[in-house]
Amino acid sequence: MGAFVISKRFDNQYKFVFTSRKGKVIFTSMKYELKFESEEAIEYFKSNISLATFEKYRSAGGKYFFKLLLDGAPFALSRKYTTELRVQKGIDEIVKYASISEILDFSDNDLIFLD
Structure with a gap:
């Protein structure tokens, strides 16, 4: 199952990515001014x-x-x-898993992995 990952951009706007079951980014969203807008879009x-x-x-x-x-x-x-086949596999993964994927919010903490 994939995941939607919300993050804050350097210009203080928000975006999210959809990642595959293996953790690879499949797509990146448009940018949003407010975090709740990105959550609603997801x-x-x-x-x-x-x-x-x-x-x-x-x-x-x-x-x-x-x-x-x-x-x-x-x-x-x-x-x-x-390859075009890999594009189709990415699309297939979105169609299959997006509706049941979890949402992870990493927008509030810049230091997720502390030393």
Whole structure:
């Protein structure tokens, strides 16, 4: 099962990533001004996964990625993949596990792993 991980960006805005069962980032969200907006976006996505569309692309460098749209609006951008098959596996993992994934909030503590 994957996880949604909320974090705070250097510009004091919030974002979240969806990670695979193995801990690899599959996609990164758009940025949000307030933390509760990112939490609401995750919950909305989890309950409306059927409204998501995935647009596949290939970068100029030959890497593959996808844009995740929710209700036709940009929602997230995937990491870069080496093959189109891996892109599809990332999408399949989202469809299968996103609705049951937990939410982890690391936005309040910059020092998660202390010495």
